[in-house]
Amino acid sequence: MTNPMTTHGSGAGIELAHEIAAEEVETMLVPRQHLLDLDDLSVADITDLLDSAEGMLEIASRDNHKTPALRGKTIITMFFENSTRTRVSFEQAGKILGADVINVTASASSVSKGESLLNTVKTLQAMSIDALVVRHPHSGAPYFITNHTDASVVNAGDGTHAHPTQSLLDLFTVRNHVGDLVGKKVAIVGDVLYSRVARSDIIAFQKMGAEVVVSCPNTLLPDEWQWDSTLGSETGFAGLRLAANVDEAVDSADVVMALRIQQERQDSGHLPSLREYSDRWGINSKRMELANDGALLMHPGPMNEGVEIASDVAHGFQSVVEEQVRNGVAVRMAVLYTLCAPGKSARIGGGDASNGEETKS
Amino acid sequence: MAARKLAITGGKVIDPAQGIDRVADVLISNGSIESVTDSSTGSSYDGYESVEASGKIVSPGFVDLHTHLRDPGQEWKETIITGTRAAAHGGFTTVCAMPNTDPVQDSAAVVGDVMRRSAADGVVRVLPIGAISIGQHGKQLALMGELADAGVIGFSDDGNPVTNANLMRQALAYSVEFGMPIINHAEDKKIGAGGVMSAGAVATRLGLAGVPTEAETAMVARDLHLADLTKARLHIPHISTMGSLAALRSAKECGVDVTAEVTPHHLTLSDEWVFGLKGEVPEAVGSAAYDTNTKVNPPLRSREEVEAVIDALNEGLIDIIATDHAPHAATDKVCTYDEAAHGINVLETAFSSVFALVDAGKISVVRLIESLTAGPAAILRRDLGSLKKGFSADVAIIDPGSKWIVNPEQFESKSVNSPLAGVELTGRVVTTIYQGETVFDLSVVNETGARS
Numbered sequence: 001m002t003n004p005m006t007t008h009g010s011g012a013g014i015e016l017a018h019e020i021a022a023e024e025v026e027t028m029l030v031p032r033q034h035l036l037d038l039d040d041l042s043v044a045d046i047t048d049l050l051d052s053a054e055g056m057l058e059i060a061s062r063d064n065h066k067t068p069a070l071r072g073k074t075i076i077t078m079f080f081e082n083s084t085r086t087r088v089s090f091e092q093a094g095k096i097l098g099a100d101v102i103n104v105t106a107s108a109s110s111v112s113k114g115e116s117l118l119n120t121v122k123t124l125q126a127m128s129i130d131a132l133v134v135r136h137p138h139s140g141a142p143y144f145i146t147n148h149t150d151a152s153v154v155n156a157g158d159g160t161h162a163h164p165t166q167s168l169l170d171l172f173t174v175r176n177h178v179g180d181l182v183g184k185k186v187a188i189v190g191d192v193l194y195s196r197v198a199r200s201d202i203i204a205f206q207k208m209g210a211e212v213v214v215s216c217p218n219t220l221l222p223d224e225w226q227w228d229s230t231l232g233s234e235t236g237f238a239g240l241r242l243a244a245n246v247d248e249a250v251d252s253a254d255v256v257m258a259l260r261i262q263q264e265r266q267d268s269g270h271l272p273s274l275r276e277y278s279d280r281w282g283i284n285s286k287r288m289e290l291a292n293d294g295a296l297l298m299h300p301g302p303m304n305e306g307v308e309i310a311s312d313v314a315h316g317f318q319s320v321v322e323e324q325v326r327n328g329v330a331v332r333m334a335v336l337y338t339l340c341a342p343g344k345s346a347r348i349g350g351g352d353a354s355n356g357e358e359t360k361s
Numbered sequence: 362m363a364a365r366k367l368a369i370t371g372g373k374v375i376d377p378a379q380g381i382d383r384v385a386d387v388l389i390s391n392g393s394i395e396s397v398t399d400s401s402t403g404s405s406y407d408g409y410e411s412v413e414a415s416g417k418i419v420s421p422g423f424v425d426l427h428t429h430l431r432d433p434g435q436e437w438k439e440t441i442i443t444g445t446r447a448a449a450h451g452g453f454t455t456v457c458a459m460p461n462t463d464p465v466q467d468s469a470a471v472v473g474d475v476m477r478r479s480a481a482d483g484v485v486r487v488l489p490i491g492a493i494s495i496g497q498h499g500k501q502l503a504l505m506g507e508l509a510d511a512g513v514i515g516f517s518d519d520g521n522p523v524t525n526a527n528l529m530r531q532a533l534a535y536s537v538e539f540g541m542p543i544i545n546h547a548e549d550k551k552i553g554a555g556g557v558m559s560a561g562a563v564a565t566r567l568g569l570a571g572v573p574t575e576a577e578t579a580m581v582a583r584d585l586h587l588a589d590l591t592k593a594r595l596h597i598p599h600i601s602t603m604g605s606l607a608a609l610r611s612a613k614e615c616g617v618d619v620t621a622e623v624t625p626h627h628l629t630l631s632d633e634w635v636f637g638l639k640g641e642v643p644e645a646v647g648s649a650a651y652d653t654n655t656k657v658n659p660p661l662r663s664r665e666e667v668e669a670v671i672d673a674l675n676e677g678l679i680d681i682i683a684t685d686h687a688p689h690a691a692t693d694k695v696c697t698y699d700e701a702a703h704g705i706n707v708l709e710t711a712f713s714s715v716f717a718l719v720d721a722g723k724i725s726v727v728r729l730i731e732s733l734t735a736g737p738a739a740i741l742r743r744d745l746g747s748l749k750k751g752f753s754a755d756v757a758i759i760d761p762g763s764k765w766i767v768n769p770e771q772f773e774s775k776s777v778n779s780p781l782a783g784v785e786l787t788g789r790v791v792t793t794i795y796q797g798e799t800v801f802d803l804s805v806v807n808e809t810g811a812r813s
Contacts, residue, residue, distance in 0.1 A: 040645030118695055138697035139568035140651030147648055159699070161568025199568060222565040223573055236566040 034153045035335055036142050037162035038204045046208065049334050050172050056337070057330035060096055070099035073340045076124055077133040077156070080106040080141075085301055085325055086156050086166070090133045093332035099130075099340065117141065118148060125149045130340045134158070139196075152339035163196040166300050167204035169331040173324050174205075174255055177296055182209030187249040187291075189281055190259025190308055193220045193270075197300045198259055202237055205255075213241040215249035216281060219270040246281050253291045257298040258283040258309040274307050284310035288318060296320050365797050366390040368406040372414030372758065376421055377731035378738070378747035387419055389754040392797035397748050412792065414758055420730045422454025422485075422755030422795060423712065424737040424746045426622055427519075427544075427598055427683035429704070430456070430487070433474065434463025439688040439775045441475070444708075445483035446773035447686070449801040451708040452733075452757030452790035455486040455745055456686075459519045460497065467492035467503040469511035476512055484800045485793075486755075488741070493518045493532045493543065499525055502532060509539040514741055515596065517544035520658075520703075522580060524550070529584065533593035542596035542620065542740065543588075547580035547605070548572075548659065557699055559660040563632045567646060569698060574666065577659055578604030585612040588619055596740060597621040599685050601659040603669045610678055620740050622683035623670045625711045626657060626780075628718065631664045634780055635698075653694045653701035654780040657687070674732060675724050681736035682729075684711050688776035706778045710767055712759065714781060716788035726761070758792040765789050 038046065059065055075094040079087050087103065094101040104124070106112060111120055117136075124132065131152040134142045139159030146153045157163040171181070178184055186205045192198045192214050205212050218227050221242065224235065228244035231237045243249035250256055265271050288297060297309075297318040305311045313319060367389040374385040374397055381397060388395040388406065405411070425448065431439040439447075448456045458475060460466030466475060472489045479487035491508030495501050497518040505516060516536060523529040523545050533543050553572035558564050560571025581597060585608055588595035597609065600621045612619050633640050635656075637649030655661055673679040687704025694701050712733070718724045738746030745753065766785050769777035793801035 034648075036648075037646060040647070116692070117697060117700075136697070138699040141697045143646070143648050143650055144697055159568050160570070196568060223560045223571065224562055224565065235562045 034146055035164055036155045038164045052334040053172050053330045056333035060329050065096050068098040070097040070340050073099040073130040075099045075131045076102045076129050078104045079135040081135050081137050089328040090332050092329050121145050121148050157196055160194045161196050162200045164200050165332055166197050167200040169328040171204050172327050172331050173320055184210045184254040186210045186212045186255040187253040188214045188257045191220050191261055192216050195259050213243050213249045215243040215246045250287050250290045255296045256291055261308045278307050285313050288313055366409045368409035369412045369414050369419055371400055372417045372419035374419045375730050376748045378735035389797050392754050394748050394752045394754050418759040420757045421734040421746050421748050422757050423452045423733040424455040425453050425684050426457045426737045428456040428686045430458045438690050441479050442482045443775040445485045447708040448485045449793045450773045451711050452793050454755035454795045457488045457490050460490050460492040461520045465492050465497050467495050469507045472511040485795050488514045491516050497521045505535055515542045515544050519546050522546050522548045530587045533587055533591040537593050542594040544596045544598050545584050547577050549576045549579045552576040558635055559632045559662045561663055574602035577602045581605040582608045589617045595619045599624050601627045601662050606673050620680040622681045623679045624685045625714045626705050629714050630661050631667050632661045651698040654778050656701045657705045658703040671723050682732040684708055688774050689778045694778050706774050706776050709772050710781050713786035713788050754797040756794040757790050760791045761788045763789040
């Protein structure tokens with residue numbers, strides 16, 4: 001897209017940036033209340049968000065990147081798991097847009113005193129907040145929260161289910177390099193069973209027309225996924241190819257994504273050892289040679305260098321890992337703006353019934 | 362009991378224990394069944410209070426082999442009073458109380474307490490089940506002889522599988538003396554550790570850890586072999602997998618003394634209910650998903666598995682229906698799926714939910730009633746579950762055409778954890794009679810709008 005914001009350069013006034021951001025973005029985006037996963041977004045919805053993120057990336061890269069686009073809005077990041085990049089990325093995105101951002105972590109909140117998720121949400125809800133950015137170890141926690149708050153809810157990673165802003169930034173990063181994703185081959189290598197990034201990325205890249213192939217030890221696939229096969233529609237991931245080995249997956253790939261392997265997979269018996277995993281599934285320069293020329297190497301972070309990804313390629317010419325982080329701020333700005341933009345009265349699907357909030361007479 | 366004389370007239374009497382399936386009158390006096398006699402037009406019985414039942418089904422009161430009354434110890438979820446009222450509401454006149462109370466029903470003292478308070482406060486019959494192991498810890502056999510003397514009808518560590526195969530073997534062998542079944546919650550907790558729903562496409566889409574069916578099947582197979590070894594009675598609770606059914610079939614063919622139950626939810630709900638759309642499969646996971654009221658152990662299985670347990674119930678491979686009524690408070694269910702407690706509130710929807718299978722032509726109404734009356738009574742080896750002369754006058758009267766929408770707020774149960782909230786069901790228990798006394802009457806409830 002052509003982006004008039006770039007013409008203002010770093011000298012543009014803050015108010016001007018705000019107006020442009022508001023007008024430009026508002027006309028492009030369909031208002032919605034929550035971002036929980038990408039499965040309920042259309043290709044057009046995703047494209048709009050990515051287009052918007054381009055403008056946001058420009059704003060974020062200015063010397064003075066503060067805009068008042070979301071001035072007067074309050075965003076709470078509520079992280080029940082440790083995180084560096086995602087939490088800071090959301091905070092930075094909110095702050096660039098001028099929102100007040102409050103960070104709540106489980107260990108430093110009443111959660112550590114045993115307060116339930118329901119009561120934590122109700123407590124925050126009572127303080128006039130506009131958006132809740134939630135990271136939680138339990139799949140579905142952000143969905144649960146939507147039933148108990150009027151605020152917009154952004155899923156910043158729930159259990160082993162979804163991580164939609166990660167997938168948006170992955171799409172954004174790849175699009176910036178290869179353009180249209182239709183027909184491109186994306187290889188995802190790693191802990192598919194436990195990875196929310198894998199699930200959301202499979203949905204995201206397939207939705208945008210890419211061919212997705214995953215590879216990992218059979219212990220890290222869901223039981224109903226058959227090794228060396230292509231999934232049918234009954235799985236909910238129709239067309240996903242499960243490669244027989246990592247070389248088949250990486251062969252002629254346009255994108256290679258390595259997923260984090262945690263020590264606990266070895267402890268729980270899913271893997272004989274991290275070293276064997278590294279030998280058989282680790283992404284290294286030799287394996288990257290199988291990929292297409294110009295293939296991108298991605299990793300959602302944090303990386304275990306020397307396990308799922310070799311240090312030389314992690315920081316090599318094909319790596320876009322740091323770019324992913326930079327783009328993450330822009331994509332999250334687009335998401336927060338979409339959800340919290342001033343005067344958005346046309347929220348989609350607002351006011352869900354308070355499911356499960358049962359009382360007994 | 363009071364000297365009340367009752368004539369239930371004009372209803373279709375279905376009493377599988379006697380092979381009765383015809384329009385007849387049921388006469389009750391002194392709390393016992395006097396007779397089942399052919400209706401004659403305008404028949405009236407002098408000195409009998411009349412209950413007009415034409416168009417209705419008159420069944421023996423239902424017998425539930427698997428109920429969690431939560432009393433003593435978790436009275437905020439259910440009590441003997443609310444649990445037995447819920448039973449009456451659902452047509453049950455006998456419930457067998459699982460021992461996972463606090464303290465556990467592993468001694469004559471606790472069992473005696475439950476029996477005394479049930480007799481005093483309960484509106485239907487409560488038969489306690491004793492623990493297999495002390496504290497249900499799976500370490501040391503409970504005092505099974507003392508428990509048998511105190512009046513238990515079987516032994517179970519329900520909720521806790523007996524993991525130690527030798528303890529299971531000894532429990533089975535020791536129980537032979539009492540002629541009572543060992544009821545083992547069959548689940549190898551190491552297979553699918555951490556799982557919160559059945560493994561499969563739904564679990565994968567929702568990112569929930571899945572328990573494979575083999576976690577149940579493996580332990581069912583072990584238990585069947587141990588029952589064969591010991592020649593003891595084994596009762597398999599809430600059977601839910603095709604693998605378990607195959608093992609059960611093979612064991613029955615070999616003469617193993619085994620019976621099995623299936624729950625109403627495993628007969629009617631699949632894992633797709635976890636999407637929160639009453640069994641619909643959505644394009645995109647929505648806010649209704651992760652319906653914690655669908656979290657139960659064993660978990661709701663695939664549709665294929667559901668069809669298999671229906672077929673097995675139909676042919677008699679599965680002997681009976683039991684509810685596994687498991688009330689839980691809101692704090693146990695208004696939370697994430699991982700945090701939620703296992704269990705469904707079943708007693709008051711049990712008959713109606715399975716009656717949908719009758720309407721769909723998948724099971725006969727006679728087999729359904731047999732599964733709730735003669736079947737469990739045979740496992741208990743008690744004079745229950747039939748309208749035979751001299752039996753306790755326990756009767757459920759059902760309106761097969763009555764449509765109703767499940768509203769857990771109207772349950773007699775203290776808890777509301779039903780995935781069927783808002784679902785329309787057909788066929789409803791309208792009157793429940795226990796020992797000749799009316800303990801539930803829908804018309805009275807409707808008139809007064811009362812729930813106590």
